[in-house]
Amino acid sequence: MKKKIGVVLSGCGVYDGSEIHEAVITLLAIDRAGCEAVCIAPNIDQKHVVNHLTGEEAPGEKRNVLVESARIARGAIVDLKDVRTDDVDGLILVGGFGAAKNLSDLESKGTDCDVDHELIRLIIDFAVQDKPFAACCIAPAVVAKVFDGGTVHPTLTIGNDPEFAEKINKMGGKHQECAATDIIVDEKNKIVTTPAYMNGKSIGEVAEGIEKAVQKLVEMI
């Protein structure tokens, strides 16, 4: 039986959803590690739609996170609310603004943000069951918020952005600087993070970090 790794998506496109390169590199790394990827996304509306050619919001357009994430998953995707801890052996949260706009409202509310309740339920239960998970790009900040106010203080990275590092520390996490090609491992809490496009300058750099993160995540299962 192949190990199953849940890949949490938040739409399809860096400015209003999942960062597409990060998502595909994650899926490829999981396959090459001999594991099976299970794509997961919440069945909710996107915060908004951004025209990725102009960078401007597309007024009046509406898209659904699960439906758009299905583009990356080639249709094979599960609604987040239907995923139970036992369904997967590991979990990875892909980055992109969707993590800060759809999976949470971190982008607009900062450290006072809310996180999707189904995502909280899954991550907290992973922690309780001592199962490993990973996050890349901006998603580690969402992980910090999930544990904010509790007794778990995860060591995480979002690269080298001092403003976001401070936010993570304020939410009870412990930020560590990291290159895009590398990972930070919280052995105690079984959390692997990599900065990806938070400070990655090329798709090759981002891939190197994500490949290491997936490899480490699989080792921890």
Add this chain to the structure above:
Amino acid sequence: MKKKIGVVLSGCGVYDGSEIHEAVITLLAIDRAGCEAVCIAPNIDQKHVVNHLTGEEAPGEKRNVLVESARIARGAIVDLKDVRTDDVDGLILVGGFGAAKNLSDLESKGTDCDVDHELIRLIIDFAVQDKPFAACCIAPAVVAKVFDGGTVHPTLTIGNDPEFAEKINKMGGKHQECAATDIIVDEKNKIVTTPAYMNGKSIGEVAEGIEKAVQKLVEMI
């Protein structure tokens, strides 16, 4: 100076645009080969929008091929009509139904299809200038149509689908069977093709073929 490789996209999602895995794997392979990717798409409406969760057409929705392709390109994309042969050293056409619905109407009209005129102009000029190009998945059938009726009879693969192989032969190409993990090289016409998801059973298989195709394309420059 890095060699530049044009990556022709046709939207964002396998059922109505570019196959996203193929596109990202191509971009990563180009970066890892020490080259620079130049994303390219036509500024036209998509044929239609497909809900990738249900596989059904989304009635009334309209999306633009250049705008949606920009999601894969993280905003860095050029309108096909503005690309000249001298701008890039090599070219690769990504697959997905977008190649057969937006770059051409192959999906509805078969061998009687039309191909986007700007794409014809670029491919024919590449052939005239003896510059190499590649195509994956269903896109090789579009390449066959571009040369249909002329004196160039490209050797191409779309995998092992007998129906599409016959179409390629009818349009003047010479189809060769190929595994998803491998490539077919037409040395005379400097064309590299790989079946990708036409017969690929996993993202790993598809990546193996595309990585070989990009490597061979770069060698031919």
